[in-house]
Amino acid sequence: MVEGPRGSAEDTATALADMVREPRFRRFGLATDFTDPITDAGVVGLAEMFAKGLATPDDALEVSLSRIAQFNGALNAVLAIDREGAARAAEASRRR
Numbered sequence: 001m002v003e004g005p006r007g008s009a010e011d012t013a014t015a016l017a018d019m020v021r022e023p024r025f026r027r028f029g030l031a032t033d034f035t036d037p038i039t040d041a042g043v044v045g046l047a048e049m050f051a052k053g054l055a056t057p058d059d060a061l062e063v064s065l066s067r068i069a070q071f072n073g074a075l076n077a078v079l080a081i082d083r084e085g086a087a088r089a090a091e092a093s094r095r096r
Contacts, residue, residue: 038063050093057090 038060041049049055065083072078 036063036067039067057093058087061086061090 038046038049038055041055046055046060050057065081065086068078068081
């Protein structure tokens with residue numbers, strides 16, 4: 001597990017999940033379960049999932065785009081998405 005200046009990535013994810021369950025965030029539609037094997041895996045875990053055939057770059061892209069669609073309306077964090085470029089990159093990664 002990677003340790004950052006504020007604790008582990010797991011601690012951060014847990015804190016974020018707890019935070020969005022608070023009533024003040026429910027009005028934004030953010031009270032949801034953040035658990036997903038692909039997003040929870042982190043970079044090293046995702047590489048291991050790819051190597052073992054448990055997930056593909058296409059799966060990771062699909063989950064990422066789904067999360068953006070789910071949360072960006074409330075967060076307004078993503079301004080533009082190059083879906084075609086991302087799909088090409090996922091395909092190229094899958095072929096390696």
